[in-house]
Amino acid sequence: MDFKHISVLLDESVNAVVTDKKGIYVDCTLGGAGHFMAIGSKLDAEGIIIGIDQDSAAIENARRVTVNLKCKVYLVQDNFSNLAKVLKSLNIENVTGIIFDLGVSSYQLDTPERGFSYMHDAPLDMRMSVENSRNAGYIVNNYSQEQLSKIIYQYGEERWAKRIAEFIIKARNTKKIETTYDLVNIIKQAIPKGARQDGPHPAKRTFQALRIEVNNELGILENTFKVAVDALRPGGKIAVITFHSLEDRITKQVFAELQKGCICPKNFPVCMCNNSAKLKKGLSLKPSKEEIEENHRSRSARLRVAEKL
Incomplete structure (x- = not known):
């Protein structure tokens, strides 16, 4: 079976995340490689894109479809909760942009033997x-x-x-x-x-x-998002596409927490916590009516983007 998948909020997420053609980008949920290819096609020969997926079929598919990209490509079969380990193994300290598409790929849903x-x-x-x-x-x-x-x-x-x-x-x-x-x-x-x-x-x-x-999908999100933000260079963007309220709630809460500065009680005369905001609030989008009509699986999606301070 061919690895077919229609990426949701593709242009909106990629345009928000890609800020430097020579930058380093991570697609933490490779899937059908839609977002991966869209990001990679915007990069020049000095750019780097890293794709992570725990599904071997996704990695094999990406090896086939990414051969013509100009940028340097790394494909890693792992769970995105191991993002820090993956970056360390590639000797990469910080990155320009990170994207998470938390939907199950159409390939997985439509392959009967996967039992989804x-x-x-x-x-x-x-x-x-x-x-x-x-x-x-x-x-x-x-x-x-x-x-x-x-x-x-x-x-x-x-x-x-x-x-x-x-x-x-x-x-x-x-x-x-x-x-x-x-x-x-x-x-x-x-x-x-x-x-x-x-x-x-x-x-x-x-x-x-x-x-x-x-798959412990919700249990790994909070810590992984925080690790991802730590891995961003100043001005770098993190984009998360969610498909149900539980994922979106965690994303929203983590972003809000990382946008806070001082968290001392209001009655403290001076700041004692030394906490500083890590993120600047970015856009929040839902798919257009046209996208929902073309791909009904996009109807519950939401994109949230934030920028590293």
Whole structure:
């Protein structure tokens, strides 16, 4: 299967991040290499672009499509939470711009055997890296009812989380839950018929929650964003594209925290914390109506950009 993926907010994010044709840029979520290629095409021979992805298929695809770029290209198979280690291994101290596209690639969603989609029958997997020892099947067959309810509610923002968890436990006591369709059928039984008639596919929120839990997607964001800002040179830009409210909330909170100067109590006569702002507030954008019509997966996206002081 070809690695096809439509990058969201492509021009807006790339134009915001690329400020120097001779600069050093990092695409922390290589995916289908859309943002990577768009950044790389703006750089001259002295420029450097680094692509990070834990999915070997993304790395292999990027090796094919980046051969004609003029700039120097580094492709690293790793989790972006290891950004500091990656930069150190390349002897790079600071960079000009960093971009995160936190959406799951269309390739991953549309490859049935990866188990991300509730639209294809496949083993319950959802691992972005096959080196991850824990997959979605392990979670639904081993987590307690309380644990399942918690992650489905928190990560999926699913109002029927408790009932879905209850039905999962009941089903697995009879037979191991092995495929995506096994789980979809359980979810459909758990959610009352009236609630299933409106809104998105009944399994969408639960599958999102499991994907986030399998890959620890939210747990690594705060620290990684702070590491990324530390790696930026003054005037460098960080851009983050999110696809649901939980990711966006973390992004917004980290940016706001790093935009603060003194954090001493207001009644202190002089500053004792010596804290200084690291970021200057930048733009916040959603996709245009035209982009949403062309790519429905972009409808929940938001781009946030900030500049290193």
